[in-house]
Structures are given as C-alpha cells and as structure tokens.
Amino acid sequence: MIIHEKIEHHLQELEACGRITVKFGVPLSEYCTFRIGGIADIAVHPTDEAALTDVLSYFSKNEIPFVIIGNGSNVLFADEGVSGAVVFTDKLSAINCSGTVITAGAGAPLTLTSSIAGRNGLAGLEFAYGIPGSIGGAVFMNAGAYGGEMSDVVVETRCYNAKTGKIITVKGDEHAFGYRESCFKKNSMTILSTTIQLKESDPSEIKLKMNEYMRARSEKQPLEYPNAGSVFKRYPGYYTGKLIEDLGLKGYRIGGAEISQKHAGFIVNRDHATADDVLELIAYIKEQIKKAHGIELECEIRYIV
Secondary structure (H helix, E strand, C coil), X not given: CCCCHHHHXXXXXXXXXXXXXXXXXXXXXXXXXXXXXXXXXXXXXXXXXHHHHHHHHHHHHCCCCXXXXXXXXXXXXXXXXXEEEEEECCCCCCEEEECCEEEEECCCEHHHHHHHHHHCCEECCHHHCCCCCEXXXXXXXXXXXXXXXXXXXXXXXXXXXXXXXXEEEEEHHHHCCECCECHHHCCCEEEEEEEEECEECCHHHHHHHHHHHHHHHHHHCCCCCCEEEECECCCCCCCHHHHHHHCCCCCCEECCEEECCCCCCEEEECCCCCHHHHHHHHHHHHHHHHHHHCCCCCECCEEEC
C-alpha cells in the first residue's frame, strides 16, 4: 500500500517523542527465525503498553491493516511482503515476580521468563525453557512441550481491542485454550500481558529439569539452521515427525527449504529458501501423508501476507 505523508509524519513524531521506533520498507527476513520474507510497508516497535495501544488505535481509525508479532519464531512471512504495518511487542518485556505469581509483558522472552521463575524457586514453566518465542505468542497459540502447556499455568491475560479502544482482562476458561489454540486466534484482541500461577519448588531441581529439556532440544531439533519450530500440529494418535520420517522424507528439498535431517517435523531454511519453497514443501508433505495414512495434517506455523 502507499503510505500517506500524514501517516508517515505522525509515526515519525511519535518516534521523536521516544514512544516508538519505526522503519519504512523493511525486509521481514530480518525479523523472524525463518529468515524468510519480503518487505513490510511499516515496522513499528512501541516502547510501552500505552504506546502500543495508541498506535493500534491510530492504525484502526485510519484503516491501516496491521499484524502483531512477538519474536517472529512461529511465522512465515510471504515473499511479497506485508501490506500495512507489522507491530512488534518486543519492548513490552517487563517480568515481575510476586510470591508464586509472575506477570510478564507480551514481548517478554519465554525462555527468560522460565529462567526467572526457576531462580525464584517457582515450578511449572520448565517446559518453556528453550522455546524461542514471546509470552504473547505462547499464550496466543497455547505453546507447549514435554507434557506442559501455557494453559496449565496462565490465569489471566490483559488485552486490547483496537476497534473499541478498550482494555479487558480474560480470565481462566475464557482463554478457550485447546491444543495450539486460544480465544486470541479467533478474535481481534492484542495481548498486552499475562499472569502466570506457579508452585514453590527447589530451584536446583527446577534448573536440572530445564537443563534436561534444553539438552534434548539441542540433540533432537535443528537449531543450527533457521526454522520456525514444529511445522505441523500433532495428529491424534500419531507423532507427525515419525510419520514423515517413516516415508523416507528426511532431507527432501524444494528450492532452499529442506525437511530437517535431524527432526522430520521441522522444515529448515537450508539455502536462501523462499516462502513459496516452504509452502510447496508443506503441501508435498501433506499430500504424501494423506496418500499413506489418509489423514490431513494441520499446519502450526502462521503464514502472514
């Protein structure tokens, strides 16, 4: 889209006041763990919660489409880029610990939050140690690993509706958590912060468990190549990575995208892969699994155009 001078001037004024940082015409490959993506019209980093809500309200009133991104660890940006604004929550990263409760901003790194919990003798978030995402992204998709999920620990989430200008608090079952699902995938709310309830435990035991999980990630996951995490949701009764591996697809490539030779549930950017390479490889995997087992795999990665 063409960015109107008035819009550009307004954003530059906000930047001059120290409320945001803004760039125009930026390559999205620099903002995601896949290292793939075209140009975004606008990339905005609000410095705090008030700046975030003000920017989103402004975009909404001026009919500028926007998408919210945390660490860009579970997304695939289109080769054509993103029309409108990409708003990053990375600066909303405050983490506060009080008793057995942790409140973290949407942009707080998941691994850091888990680590702070452990240092304070709080158990329940060990599964998140090593996941390269943000708190907001983790709540959005109910991230989980090693038998734990965000739904196990999240008690409430503050969020913002840009259309109404209201901040509301979602509590308990209102999150509508499911397997890689939450209410935020179905509504237009932007996560601002989340409150997590944990349990007291021995810090050394917590640290031991986190180290075990990190060691397992390093051994089993292709951390040496750009990727966006597990590609597919687990189909009930099956391990998706094993289904793909059993078909002999490890190492199969389309363009620069490759099914990881270390873990078949991952697609890696092996050699300047494009989003189209990844999408074609995803489609190929789904086709082969459907032929072999008659089941439809569902993608876990967000594709953003």
